[in-house]
Structure formats: structure tokens, C-alpha cells
Amino acid sequence: MEPVRTAEAAQKTLVIKVTAGANEPERCSQAFTVAAVAVASGVRVSLWLTGEAAWFALPGRAAEFELPHAAPLPDLIESIRAAGEITLCTQCAARRDITQADVLEGVRIAGSQVFVSEIMADGVQALVY
Numbered sequence: 160m161e162p163v164r165t166a167e168a169a170q171k172t173l174v175i176k177v178t179a180g181a182n183e184p185e186r187c188s189q190a191f192t193v194a195a196v197a198v199a200s201g202v203r204v205s206l207w208l209t210g211e212a213a214w215f216a217l218p219g220r221a222a223e224f225e226l227p228h229a230a231p232l233p234d235l236i237e238s239i240r241a242a243g244e245i246t247l248c249t250q251c252a253a254r255r256d257i258t259q260a261d262v263l264e265g266v267r268i269a270g271s272q273v274f275v276s277e278i279m280a281d282g283v284q285a286l287v288y
Contacts, residue, residue, distance in 0.1 A: 171284065173194070173205070174277050174278050175193060175194050175205070175286045176288070178288065179211060180213070187288070191230075195238045197243075206244070207248060207274060210251060216252070217262060240264075246268070247266055247268045250270065252268050
């Protein structure tokens, strides 16, 4: 299915918080897939990595993820990084001893106040997986 590009879509922002990692592969894959399709459709995307999804902020971790009949997670992450924004939760990073120096290029570490600010803005739709 080809993504639909509309002027209305380009004016909206989709904030996606993914809390599942390899522990819940289908839910995890759905979040990354929706984010990548939205980016390809011209929607502004902010993807938040929380809980077990925090590990995917690290180089090489996405390549370890496998789910039959799903797009490769590294490819999804690359498309999101190219045209969207990826944020790693501050507390989730701290609990896993992940620092800014450890994460993929372009991934920021930010906390709940930034998340709340993003989801409360006009023209924003938030999803949590």
C-alpha cells in the first residue's frame, strides 16, 4: 500500500511512545511500522523509546530483533531517523546505564516534561504501544 501524502498530513504531528521491546515483538514492531509509514506519508513524527524499547536507541540492537513477516527494525529506524525524531526517555536510559554518548546519532534523551509538551501542542495525535 502506497502512503498517502496530503497537505493536511504534513501539518499534523504524530507522537508515538513505544514501551515494548523484544519482550513483546508484535507490539514493538507495530509502533515502529506506524511511525515509518507516517514519516513516508509526510507526517511529522516524534518516536519515544521507553521501557524495553529503550535498548533500540543503541547501535546494533535493532539488528538483533526478529519478527516473521515484519519489516526489518533497522530499516524502520533509519527511515524514522531520516525524517522524524527519536527520543529516549531520560529515566529509562538512566535505569539501563545508557548515556547520550551511547545512542545512535540523532537520538536525543529527554524526559516527561518534553513528552507532555509535545503531546499537548495543537495538531498532535499521540499513540502509545
